[in-house]
Amino acid sequence: MRALAALLAVAALGGGSPSRAQVVEREYTLTLSRLHLKAGPAIFEVDNLGQDPHDLRVQRIGARHVAGTPVVAPGKRAELSLKLAPGRYSVWCSVADHRQRGMRAVLVVTR
Ligand SMILES: [Cu+2]
DSSP: OOHHHHHHHHHTTTOOOOOOEEEEEEETTEEESSSSSSEEEEEEEEEESSSSEEEOEEEEOOOOOOOOOOOOOOTTTEEEEEOOOSSSEEEOOOSSSSHHTTTTEEEEEEE
């Protein structure tokens, strides 16, 4: 019975297979392949196609926790795995003043 409850919980999260979104970073843009994701496990693939180092920060608006990648060198890639709750998320690059220069986006997560 407990196993069944666990299975149902996984099914409610979308079968456990993570949603994926690509994040392309350049000077000074941050482009998400999708601005809407389903709640549950997600993997962000960060591709730094710029000339400078960049990173990725993800924070649910109103929450304290900030998730992120290490700095990604030009031409390199990183992945960030997260469990997303429904809500609106700020997504940005935290290197120097890149956020103010335009490396930011808002992501919407729904049930
Ligand atoms: Cu940056």
